[in-house]
Amino acid sequence: MCHISSAIEQMIATTNRHFSLRRWLAPITAMAPAILAVLVVYVGCLLWTVFVSFTDSRSIPDLAWSGFGQWTRLYADYRWRTAMGHMFVFGAFYIVGCLVLGYLLAVFVDQRVRGEDFWRTVFLCPHALSFIVTGELWKWYLDPEFGLQRSVRDLGWTGFTFDWIADRHMALYTIVIAGIWQSVGVVMVLMLAGLRAIDEDIWKVTRVDGIPPWRVYTSVVPPMVVPSILTSVALLGAGAVKNYDLVIAMTDGGPGIATDVPSKFVMEYLFERSNIGLAAAGATTMLLTTIAVAAPLVAWQWWQRRRRARGPA
């Protein structure tokens, strides 16, 4: 008996040793493209750009440190500051608009309506389109000469004006509307998932205790869909910073610089105006803004994990 068991033990030991080596070889090889991509692109390129913002690179990269020169130039630039302002205004209205409308749509669709699939298909279909397509669509739709304004006037309301897209002060809001049109379907899907995750017994309790539905949706439900809300805010916020295609297609930053956004500014200075360092500073600012928007979500998730680990008192 002793011989057999020790022989088996030896066999297991050798297989383990082989297995250990081979064990890690395959996963590492499989992950190699990902590791490469992360290191080279996500980390490497990012660091490179941030670094370049501290150099005096113009049309070609110049890797000599030059301090905050480009940064001062950037924030002294009226156009940049305006673009930043536009990004925040757009972001605020876009996020709030999508959250409110998305929540409303989810609530209404959740009311055991007939043809729920139909409604969801309709509300989500703009999301299938490219931002370029959306931009072209809305540009035409809101065309002051031939678009919506004309149609409503034709219907009889001759005093109707909706030339926001050509108006220096209002053009940004047309982009907000187009953006909401495109994205609210996603928020609705997320909210609906959050609503459906609520314990059915809570709905029963409110029916028995006589809490009216609108009160449930305003007092009880929102804290329970915080994950959906936070995810939406992170996605929408990141989208607002990235916003490029939509602006290009819809107004190309115009009229004038009324709808200029940081991403457009950066692209222009990278490719047309040849000031790579300045563009890099702009891009780094965009990065910091993104982090600021996505950070609450990450922080909340981390905090939730800790609370769950602590458990009931």
Add this chain to the structure above:
Amino acid sequence: MSGTAATLGTRSRTHPAGPRPWRLSPARLGIYLFLGAAAVFFLVPIWIMVATALKTMPEIRGGSVLLPPSALDPTAWLNAWSTACIGLECAGIRVGFWNSVQIVVPSVVLAVALGAVNGYCLSFWRFRGADTLFALMLFGIFIPYQIFVFPLIGITARLGLYGKLPGVVLVHVVFAMPIMTLMFRNYFATLPIEIFKAARVDGAGFWRIFTSIMMPMAKPIIVVAVIWQATASWNDYLLGLVFAGREHLPMTAQLNLLVSAEMGAHEYNVDMAATLQTALVPLVIYFVSGKWFARGIAAGAVKG
């Protein structure tokens, strides 16, 4: 069993018994009205696009944009497809269509494959640094492309891929990787780990388990991932603009060129026809895939 025997059997019409008849209450009506109004808001722009593409220019100038075309005129459509001028070439947007196809198909195949392998790896083979790697990848989803664009041009140029098809496909794949990995990882996390352990005990290795066991079980998420990536890749503008080079510009970039470079009077019907043609592929995918599309959003957006 009932104590009040007297009332049994006397079910007059005033006393309800059984299911309530379905009535359209004001609240119910209000719900449908709201939803209907919202549907109008969402569909009108698309309607306008389709209608305008099929009208003639005099008709557009003469009538409301909301009206349907009086006759289905295909000239604008054909014009946009094969004869419209984009830049110096006047071969229509179909050039862009084929370019997009050439970009999207390989990028979908590669991105989904990589995402599957990565997701599988991160789910079942926990090695040191796996979580950090994943966190970095997720972080990457949010970051604007503008941060990466310039150095990435340098890299692709050095690899001899800048302005070439493989280059733009590579870039698409790199940026698709985080979300593909996320989808697969979350999906694999829902599978019972016992399957994996049983396979290990049976002697199967890394790749064997992946191809024979995990991938067959992953059919739903593969569908979702393909739909997501095909749509995202087709709809991309910036990456195609920067990395594809003149000969391989995707449809979205060509569309923008077509519309914005027009001198003089705009041919709105041609513009809208081209827009519709660019939107057609993702819209078809969307309507055909139905629930899978929404499932993709849930899978991608719900972080672990």
Add this chain to the structure above:
Amino acid sequence: MAATKIETRGLSVAFKDFAALSSVDLAIGEGEFLVLLGPSGCGKSTLLNAIAGLIEPSAGEVWIAGRNVTWAEPKDRGLAMVFQSYALYPAMDVYGNLAFSLRVAGMKKAEVDARVRHAASMLELEPLLRRRPSELSGGQRQRVAIGRSLVRQVDIFLFDEPLSNLDAQLRAELRVEIKQLHLKLRNTTVYVTHDQVEALSLADRIAVMRGGVVQQLADPDTVYRKPANRFVASFLGSPPMNFVAGALTRDAGRVALRVDGAVVPLVRSPLEVELGEGRALSLGIRPEDILIGDDAAACDFRWDSDVALRESLGSETLLWCSLAGARVAIKSPARLAAHVGDRVPLGFSSERISLFDARTEERV
């Protein structure tokens, strides 16, 4: 039990292709504690939800306090409900959970506070008022759920398996508390459970259900000692009632049951007249009613058996023997227990047996 508080008349609930409730007639008296008992899928929760108005019946009526409430909203029926999953509002603290329905109803702050504190003191929740549900244990959460019903000061309480999520010890504690609460408040209570121990200890009457039909409606003692059919007999009691097959016969002038060679005398004489000779019956006898050793000497029916298996349950011992080919369980106090392989004298009194028709499984 004075007036009838809750009544269902011919209540039926059908889902697509499956009948959850089939024409249930039930009358629950004021202040009564009725338990709906049965296995999963028997329709007890469906019945509770239908009484509450959360499910619409496909046929039949629900009457509460003399009013036909079949189409009334749950909130208009004057009842409160406690759920298995507690269903507390996670973002509000205990005070908030208790006060919410009152605030929504527009009650004045002072009165809300009075009611909340009163309920909190009754359920020993005072030190927990500022805590969130996630910071409470299962038992505490369930108390808050009960408290939420208390503050509404309604006449009817509905409980849907409230203790099923708790561990055994907590269950026993809360069971006592619920009983005490009922004794204090004297609310009409309908309580759903699959646990027969809860049913037996809490109920004024038990409705045993199966397949959407009430099998027996009676006080705990009757349901236990005189089960209406074989299902009820085997559902209550742990370990369940023993069954032995047999046929009616005559023995020495008296009616008896022939059980595989042995003859069991039966006491009840009216039976003799109605039933026919040779009729197949099942004899049921509970494990605690089979006596062993010297105690068996005084019984109507005695036999000897080998002990096949012995299970020690702490305060008692379970012996597995056989009677006429069937395995029977015998509960005996630990000190008297025999050992495996022993041949022991067993016996039971014919007053303790239940007879069921072998085909219909009804009590005879």
